[in-house]
């Protein structure tokens with residue numbers, strides 16, 4: 001297949017979400033989110049990927065799954081709720097070994113991934129990438145609990161989300177409703193403010209690494225936040241309903 005044929009086929013998909021390097025010097029035409037991706041690049045810059053197992057959630061066109069592979073990851077699952085033909089094409093052209101997993105809804109990750117992981121003898125993931133996903137899901141705490149169950153105790157979570165800039169230090173989960181909406185994006189159910197994002201991670205068993213937090217103002221009341229977190233203590237319910245702490 002010639003370079004021209006690859007480019008023609010890539011362009012036949014229309015505009016891609018990610019700018020994926022298909023051939024040396026050729027990136028797919030992408031959405032204009034360069035500043036968001038630059039922040040993600042920075043928060044992941046010093047993460048070791050060599051020989052790691054990686055789970056990329058909401059992989060879309062696979063930019064961050066391919067990046068993990070290129071940086072030496074030995075096993076990369078690229079999950080999403082849909083089967084994306086662009087991802088499959090990019091995988092083929094790049095000669096990539098990432099494993100696309102359609103129907104990988106973050107709410108039921110354990111069930112979806114179990115047989116794959118058993119077959120491939122992977123116990124848990126060293127790196128879980130959850131970027132640009134959490135505000136699209138209806139049950140964010142359930143989703144984070146699911147992530148906690150598949151990450152290695154020594155693993156690292158890369159979290160990236162749109163965040164509401166109101167609420168100050170109070171943790172607030174702001175529904176994306178009203179005129180104007182806090183976030184001009186129809187596929188966003190709600191936005192946490194930064195305090196809320198941190199608290200949701202805490203109560204689902206993660207410890208935010210404070211010094212990694214990066215913030216980028218994106219819209220009048222919305223910023224993008226990228227951070228690293230590691231598995232922390234599993235949190236009992238607030239008063240444990242009077243019962244013994246598990």
Ligand SMILES: C[S@@+](CC[C@H](N)C(=O)[O-])C[C@H]1O[C@@H](n2cnc3c(N)ncnc32)[C@H](O)[C@@H]1O
Nearest residue numbers: 058059060080081104105106131132133136137
């Ligand atoms: C904004 S894109 C983020 C792409 C990429 N992770 C990034 O940060 O560049 C959101 C992706 O999350 C996926 N998604 C939405 N709801 C999901 C869910 N419940 N479980 C897993 N992925 C989901 C969408 O299909 C889409 O591909």
